[in-house]
Amino acid sequence: MAARTEQDVLDAIERRRRRPHVKLMDEHVTLAHGAGGKSTHVLVETLFMKELGNPLLEPMGDSASFRLYDEVGPGVALSTDSYVVKPLFFPGGDIGELAVNGTVNDLAMAGGRPLYLSAGFIIEEGFPTADLQRVAASMGRAARDAGVAVVAGDTKVVERGKADGLYVCTSGVATVDHDLKLGPAAIRTGDRVIVSGTLGDHGMAIMIARGELELEVDLESDSAPLHELVATLLEATDEVRCLRDPTRGGLATVMCELAMAAGVGITLDEAALPVRPEVNGACEILGIDPLYVANEGKLVAIVAAEAAERAVAALRSHPLGADAAVVGEVRAEPPGMVVLDTAFGGSRVVDMLAGDPLPRIC
């Protein structure tokens, strides 16, 4: 499939703007609208893209990349995420660390070097200042570890009962030095799908930390900054087509988005998917597919077939990519769809996440 030209994108935006005002089917926002799956997609497409659409927002990637001074000078990436994770503190991290690493990772997926973050805090009246201090300290540590600085901030307080303790919103700026056109438009038939490690660790760690399950499992969030892992990958090969971090909605949802955006079919090999036995076990009990469970320290790379081996070797050379593996392939058929070849020799269609089995996971 050929990449869309800038005029194609502008035309599409104009068509959307002129479209009669389509009411969302839902008259009220549901938790599913925030789950990152099908409902989020519909909300963003029919509402936000219609009102706010522009060529930089249109690719709907993890971040937007642009040049600040016309076409002169190197690229810049901007990204934002709000964090409403519950509980605020969990094995392997907390909302502060997550807010730093999550935004660092969105920037890393553009192949950027994250430099500066902003942080907005929405705090519920009555929130313990000791907890706020713990979150701030954790953000400070995560920022130093990732080599970024929080340079702008904002603090708002809402009345008791009007928020759930603490929400954090971080945005970040990165420089982008490479000339690769990373994104769905670069994906070609025959490309390989690579994940950098085990799937579902973050989501399951949160579920277990909530204490709603009667499970005693030793599982930590995989929250980690991925920009160095990406740099290692991009040093090894320039045949990377697209990078995503499979957070809300998990690997399945990211794959569906890419298959639709690129107009290709994606086949995943269930036997090749790296999933910890503890995560598999917890997922079975909950009746959730680990393919839909959030990750906060993993990436998905679509890479040209001939570079796949080199890419996996590069990822494995970094501690955060030790379990990297090829898990799938891009095919011409069925366009816009993801198919899973199951471990039992069958195959089934993988759809976007519907509903929200794991609310407030990030």
Place this chain on the structure above:
Amino acid sequence: MAARTEQDVLDAIERRRRRPHVKLMDEHVTLAHGAGGKSTHVLVETLFMKELGNPLLEPMGDSASFRLYDEVGPGVALSTDSYVVKPLFFPGGDIGELAVNGTVNDLAMAGGRPLYLSAGFIIEEGFPTADLQRVAASMGRAARDAGVAVVAGDTKVVERGKADGLYVCTSGVATVDHDLKLGPAAIRTGDRVIVSGTLGDHGMAIMIARGELELEVDLESDSAPLHELVATLLEATDEVRCLRDPTRGGLATVMCELAMAAGVGITLDEAALPVRPEVNGACEILGIDPLYVANEGKLVAIVAAEAAERAVAALRSHPLGADAAVVGEVRAEPPGMVVLDTAFGGSRVVDMLAGDPLPRIC
């Protein structure tokens, strides 16, 4: 007072980091911590600056300015604000317009040209999608009016009762083309204080929109993008020392911050302060001083005495600065304090906002 060198700033940050862990006096966050006044200042100083402090965050301006590629290339400004205004829709604007203009204005105070915004939405389950559409449409209009594009976004949904309808967090990036060192460090004795128009319109419009007052006053928020007004000012004179937009906490709080940061005294002339009679009237009924009421379309400029007339003329040449006036002066004494010369010939000390008489004004 001489400007602090970079080493001074680094030393101060290191001293703060080494300081024993001071517990905040308050064990719980109060509404006052979000009011932008004294409590916010203490929270930011003892908690956020200690954990996250760095030379770019240290000036605690409306935005952070830096160069993305070492010392090469033009400057860039980054800013963020979360919006929790209540009600979401009010005369003269809504949360969407506010979230665009507020962040545009934070960037404008660096003398920047705002270009790209990100937007994060935290939505309560059950929020009417029609209202969300109205907010998105309003953001789109405000963005087009201000010449900026929303290029990155995020949507989170929290359970019913866990938020108050909708919170919006915007961040923004601007290019900074001038070489002025805008900030408190540039302030000198003898400088003049200029405001671009009437004070307190936004805060009072919100209070009246809440319907808690039995007042029938025709008052609109002054929400407006100020970057063109700033550009007009900076074209007229390069003797601007510092720019701020007096939002939460109003003019009084900004003046106190600048007096403390610059180690100077600031005298305000009550008779010169432009305040609409409706705002004055509503403030009297509420027992609130308009000096502390939020503005969303006004700026305060500290300008060299000899350039003050030129600066006021430039501001007045723009529709958003039609009521610009010199309202005060920078003096050597009393250092760190703001004094109001009252209309009755007396004078009184103006302190930072204490408590929060007007919660969730932005």
